[in-house]
Amino acid sequence: MTGSDSRATSIVWSVITGSNVNLFTQSNFSATINPQNTGFVGISASATNCFGSNSSSIYFTVNDCGGFRMASNPATSTITLIKSDDSDAVDDSTPEKISLLNAKGVEIRTANVKEMIKNKQLRDGNKLEFDVLEFTRGEYYLHIYTPNHPDKDKRLEKLKVILQ
Numbered sequence: 001m002t003g004s005d006s007r008a009t010s011i012v013w014s015v016i017t018g019s020n021v022n023l024f025t026q027s028n029f030s031a032t033i034n035p036q037n038t039g040f041v042g043i044s045a046s047a048t049n050c051f052g053s054n055s056s057s058i059y060f061t062v063n064d065c066g067g068f069r070m071a072s073n074p075a076t077s078t079i080t081l082i083k084s085d086d087s088d089a090v091d092d093s094t095p096e097k098i099s100l101l102n103a104k105g106v107e108i109r110t111a112n113v114k115e116m117i118k119n120k121q122l123r124d125g126n127k128l129e130f131d132v133l134e135f136t137r138g139e140y141y142l143h144i145y146t147p148n149h150p151d152k153d154k155r156l157e158k159l160k161v162i163l164q
Contacts (some may be wrong), residue, residue, distance in 0.1 A: 065144050065157045067094060068128065074162035077133040079142070083117075083126040090114050092148040100130050100161070101141045108135070137163045 046055035071080035081098065094117065100109040109130045116122055123129055132140070144157040 065142070065159055068098070068144070070142075070159065070161070071127075074164045075132060076164060077131070079130040079132055079161055081128040081142075083122060083128070086126055088117060088120070090117055092150060093146060093154075095144050095146045096148075097145050098128065099143045099145070100132070101143060102135075103139050103141075105141075107143075108140075132163055135163055139163075 044055065044057040046053065048054075067084045068081040069084060071082055073079075079100065095113045098111050098113055099107045101107050109132075111128055111130070113128065116128065140161045140163060142159040142161055144159070146155055146157075149155050
């Protein structure tokens with residue numbers, strides 16, 4: 001929706017960080033977003049017209065990929081993946097590697113995750129980082145390889161990353 005066009009049928013919002021960000025307010029309509037660091041975001045909207053008022057909330061969850069979650073997406077200079085637990089344990093559900101690919105599918109960065117965990121090479125003990133400052137802004141993909149995972153659907157997980 002652009003401006004205050006009352007004929008619009010949809011609205012697209014994008015919020016990177018913040019708490020209870022007011023997305024939109026117009027005479028009888030308002031919407032807020034509440035991003036959380038715990039893997040979910042809530043969006044609330046309320047509207048009033050001559051027939052009454054109504055409000056609703058919806059929550060989106062972000063699941064772990066290979067036992068890691070992304071700190072921020074879109075990213076600017078660094079893609080940070082945070083390990084879901086503080087354990088140094090490595091098992092079949094621990095990714096072998098996580099690769100960053102460009103939009104053409106070319107692998108441009110790789111981290112050998114099991115080795116990094118075993119050798120205590122994660123920043124602050126739980127963060128895997130990819131420096132992306134030198135890359136052109138746009139779409140990239142993380143491929144999380146866990147070839148021995150008992151769940152075949154989790155042996156390769158793909159996540160789209162936006163650099164801005």
